[in-house]
């Protein structure tokens with residue numbers, strides 16, 4: 108088998124291919140012959156050495172990646188639910204950038220009906236994130252208005268779909284005009300193109316009384332204004348800070364990052380009492396051992412996919428051999444939907 112390994116933090120050249128021994132599934136594990144691998148912005152953070160759970164639980168060298176689709180190649184003796192030859196989705200705590208992946212059967216799902224293998228590979232990380240943000244961290248009623256930053260990205264598209272499926276009024280924010288046509292397909296109620304429009308002026312018109320929830324992974328560039336535009340009882344959900352990093356260069360600009368960190372707002376709990384607003388942070392990668400929580404995400408998302416309430420996120424594919432180009436695209440901030448690496452027989 109082949110896998111992609113990063114030996115130390117740095118630029119895209121750090122993504123190296125190595126040949127390694129084939130895997131054997133342990134007791135409750137399923138060995139998946141990988142067809143497609145989902146790329147997440149978090150993988151870039153892992154490569155740059157700023158992803159906390161990768162530093163805490165793995166260190167260097169590391170094979171990044173959280174999600175694959177493919178065919179079951181073999182199973183451990185106690186595996187009941189999956190058979191050799193079945194097409195499946197697997198999600199893992201790193202190690203997914205590989206032509207074979209071994210995970211516990213609890214981390215395997217059938218391919219949702221109507222999804223291609225490429226679409227299925229890009230499904231779990233973003234929808235689990237959206238599901239966890241919405242269902243485990245907020246109490247929203249039909250008709251609530253929510254604002255979603257980076258709404259045309261992977262997590263953004265999943266949030267738009269999930270919020271619409273639950274009858275919420277959705278305001279989606281995009282950072283460049285070419286993303287509008289893509290986002291319109293998911294029918295948000297309002298789109299704000301912040302490259303052309305006054306983000307907070309239009310947001311105020313869209314929700315004069317404020318938002319019941321705002322989903323924000325930008326960081327210092329928007330956290331303060333997002334909080335300001337919450338309605339009483341509104342929640343700001345913070346789950347990333349990509350605005351600290353640079354687009355296009357493939358490296359950390361330490362000056363930009365430090366200035367961004369210094370400009371990151373500090374929230375004052377006593378003010379929150381009288382304004383009835385809250386800030387919630389989460390990172391699913393630190394919750395991987397919470398089996399009930401992960402099971403709820405799997406079941407909730409599987410049901411919504413089976414009923415057609417959520418649909419596959421459109422994908423842009425790269426061959427397995429082009430992982431550096433795939434990282435370049437997600438780092439540019441210009442991508443829409445999901446980016447997927449496709450493993451062909453030539454890759455293995």
Ligand SMILES: NC(=O)c1ccc[n+]([C@@H]2O[C@H](COP(=O)([O-])OP(=O)(O)OC[C@H]3O[C@@H](n4cnc5c(N)ncnc54)[C@H](OP(=O)(O)O)[C@@H]3O)[C@@H](O)[C@H]2O)c1
Nearest residue numbers: 147148257260261262281282324346347352389390391440
């Ligand atoms: N905490 C968690 O559990 C969790 C789980 C999954 C993802 N995340 C976070 O959620 C965010 C979205 O992840 P994703 O994988 O779905 O990525 P993505 O949304 O497909 O891509 C990132 C988007 O962020 C915006 N952006 C703003 N500044 C950027 C910068 N300096 N570099 C690159 N993009 C920038 C761009 O959209 P616009 O210009 O249109 O805003 C870009 O398209 C990331 O911050 C990721 O780390 C967190």
